[in-house]
Amino acid sequence: MVFEKDLNLDATELRLGLPGSSKESLRISNKRALPDMNDDSGVAAAKKCDQETAPPTKAQVVGWPPIRSYRKNSLQTKKTEAETSGMYVKVSMDGAPYLRKIDLKVYKGYPELFKALEDMFKFKVGKYSEREGYNGSEFVPTYEDKDGDWMLAGDVPWEMFINACKRLRIVRGSEARGLGCVV
C-alpha cells in the first residue's frame, strides 16, 4: 500500500507501547520463537537483542513468570541469605563449664550479638571505646580470626568480623589488656 510506504509504519512502530518492544518474533509461523520483549533494563538491552544473531538469552519478559511482586521480592532477598548457610561459631567463657554455639548470621550487628552473649552467659559487656577497648566490665568479648590471632571484638566493621571470626571467647577483663590495637 502506497500509504503505508509513505508513512513507513513498520519502522516507526506505530503502537502505543513501551519503546523497544517488538512483535516481530511472534509472527514467525506456528513455532513461536522466544518473544523478543523488552526486558527490565529497557530500550538499550532490547536493541542489543535485535542486533545479536545468536538466539536471545532468556531475556526477562515483563510480568513473566506470573508471580506476585511481593513474592518475587521476598524470594530474591532470601535467596541471597539462604545461599550462605548459617555461620555457627563456638563461644566459650572463662569459668563456664561448657561451650555454646551461635549463628553469627542471625545478628545484624555488634549490639545484637553482645546482647545475645550477655543473655546466654549472664554477664555485661561494658562500654566500648576505640582507644581503650571495653571499660567498666569484668568480661570482654574476643575472637579468633582466620590467621589464628585473638582479637578484640568490635574494632572492625560487622561484615568483616563475621567473615573473619572462627570462634568467640569471653575473657576476664584482666587478661584482655594488651589486646587493644590490631595494626
Next chain:
Amino acid sequence: MNMNYFPDEVVEHVFDFITSHKDRNSVSLVCKSWYKIERYSRQRVFIGNCYSITPQRLIARFPGLKSLTLKGKPHFADFNLVPHDWGGFVYPWIKALAKSRIGLEELRLKRMVVSDDSLELLSKSFPNFKSLVLVSCEGFTTDGVAAIAANCRFLRELDLQENEVEDHRGHWLSCFPESCTSLVSLNFACLKGEINLASLERLVARSPNLKSLRLNRVVPLDTLQKLLMRAPQLVDLGIGSYVDDPSSEVFSKLKAVIQLCNSIRSLSGFLEVAPCCMSAIYPICENLTFLNLSYAPGLQGNDLTKLVQHCRKLQRLWILDCIGDKGLGVVASTCKELQELRVFPSDPFDAENAAVTEEGLVLISAGCPKLNSLLYFCHQMTNAALITVAKNCTNFIRFRLCILDPVKADPVTNQPLDEGFGAIVRSNKSLKRLSLSGLLTDQVFLYIGMYAKKLEMLSIAFAGDSNKGMLYVLNGCKKLRKLEIRDCPFGDVALLQDMGKYETMRSLWMSSCEVTLGACKTLAKKMPSLNVEIINESEKLESEQLEFSFDDRLLVDKMYLYRTLVGDRKDAPEYVWLL
C-alpha cells in the same frame, strides 16, 4: 404457596438463610417486593470491580451494610503490567461510608490503593468496626496500621496479606490499648520492620479469643515460645524467624510448648529457618490441614520431604519447587486428603535446575484423588502427562499451569500442548478457573470453547495463531466472567465480533495483542455500559501524537474493559485514556 402472602418479616427471615452473594443477587431480581426486602436485610456485599458502581449508590441501596469486599486493580497488576497509580483508591469509599449512617464492621480489600489517611478515617468513623483484611494492597505505612490498632476498640481481625507496606519505625503494635482484648486474628507477616516484642507478648496474653497469629520475620524463636505459652489455643500459626541452636534451653522449651498446641490446623511462615530445628514441628504435623512453606527458601528438598511425611491429614499444601518430583511423590503417598496444591518456583529465572517437571504432577494426580485446585510452576510439561492427569483427576475447579519458558513445546514430541490441555477441560466438567502456558495453537481454544462450559476465569499468554482462538472462547464459554490475555495474535475481528458478550462478563484485559485504537473506540461507542480504558506509558507518545494525531490504526498496548453502571471514572491518571 405464594410467598407474597407472608408478611415481610417472614420473608426476610427466610432470606437470612440465603448467604451466598450470587443467591442473594438472584433473590433480589424476582420481584419488586423481594428486591425491597432483600436490600434492607442485606449485610454483606461483594463488589468485584470497584469501578462498576459508586459508593453512593451502594449506600443508597443497602442501608444495613455491615461488611464490604472490594477489588480494585485488574489481576495482571500483580505482575507489574499495570502502573501503580492506575486507580483502585479506597479513600472515596471510606469517605462516603463515613458520611453516611452505615455501621460498617468489616472491610476486605484486594489490589487497592490504601492511604494512611483512609485507614485513619476508617478507624475513627465506625465505632463497631471489627475486621480489616488487606490483600495485595499498597499505599500505606505502619502509621496507618497504628491508627487501626489505636482506635478500633472492638477489633477482632487485622489481616495483612502480601501488602507492600512502608515501615515507619513507629510502634504500631504498642498502639493496641490495654483495653483491647477482642483479637481473634492478627496477621502481620508482610511487615518488614521491628516491633516491640514485649508489647506483642502482652497483647497475646490479653487476647483469650486469639485463634490466628501470623508473625513477621523479626519475631525470634524465643518470643515464639513465649507466645505459644500464652496462646496454646491457636488454630492458625505463622512463624516468623525459626532459628536457634537445637541444643539450647529455649529450643527445649519450644518443643515442650508445641506439644500443648494441639489445636493448630494451619501452619505457615518460617520466613527465616534453620532446618535442624524443624523436628520440633513434627508433633503438630499430624493434625495440619493447611501447610504453607512457600516463603521458606531456607528449607531444602530433604527437609520438606521429612516434614511432609508427618502430614497425613493435609488438605492444602503451598510449597516451593525445591521439593522436587521425588518430594511430590512423597506428598502423593502421604497426603491422601489433599485438595489444593500450589508449587511455586524458588528461582523464577533459573532454567538450569529443573526442580519439578511433569513427573511430579503425574505422581500427585495418581496419589491424591480429592485434588481440585492446582497452581503449578514447572520447567516443562508433556501432553502425555496432562492426559494422564486428566484421567486421574476429574474434580478440578482451578487448574493453573505455568511453564517457566512461555512458549515451550512438549519436550518429548515437540508438539504444542493443545491435546494435553484439551484433555484437562474435557474431563474436568466443573472447571471454573484455567491458566494456560507453553506452546499453544488455536486448537486449544477450540477445545476450551467446546468443553469448558463452567469456566469463569481464563488467563492466556503467548498462545494462539489467529482471531479464531479468541472467538472459540468467547462463543463457547457461556459462563465466562474474566478473560485476561497477553501477547497473543488476537485483534479487532475477535474483539468486535460479539460486543454484547462483554456485558455478561466482569472484565476483559488484552495487552500486547493486535487490537487497534479504532476498534477500541468503536467498542466504546457502541457499548455505553462498558468502560474501555487504554493504558499508554509510551515516552514516544507525544511525538507520535504530533505526527499521527491518534491514528485509528495504532496498535494498542494495554486495553482493559469492564462493565459498569456508572460510566467513566473520574480518577484516572493522564496516561489512561477513557474512550
